[in-house]
Amino acid sequence: MSTCCIDKKTHHNEKLKKKLKNRLNRIEGQVRGINKMVEEDIYCDDILTQISSIRSALSGTANLLLEAHMKSCIIEQLSDGKTEVIDELLVTIKKMMK
Template sequence: MKGCDVYLSEESVKELTSRLSKIEGQIRGIQRMIQEKRSCDEILIQISAVKSALNGVATKLLEDHVQSCVKPSVEAGDLKALEDFLEAVKKLIKGGC
């Protein structure tokens, strides 16, 4: 995913930034819940919501990257872009970088 000239559209940047801002607010909410000694059940539900929201951001990012970078590169005969993309997906699934 290193050699891409086109990255994300302005619309995608706005959407992803908005989603991340909401996630940031959710994280602050979880911090407050812990400080207020709220029930573990409530906190775990919010953590699950944050994980789901982050997965949505990752999915959107992957979809946009395939359309703007991987697909054009592969169509031009550059399979390195596909290999890099698949490696990034593997790392995402494993949860490490």
């Protein structure tokens, strides 16, 4: 976490939190599954397929959170006159695109 964000908090509704937690719990289970596949010497192509699936799931989760962030946190900060949030958002989007 960067220094600029230590004091920042979010206030997403319980529905979004539950959706994010469910997705992250599934991803966590997938990662544990891959670990087991490696231990059991499962064929590399099968493991790579699972890794690709996790990447896709993480990307979908990130996109969901980014959308919520833009619709709540960003709008709120802009309403408060904190235009520097746009620069922060651009940095975040660039990181996500790597």
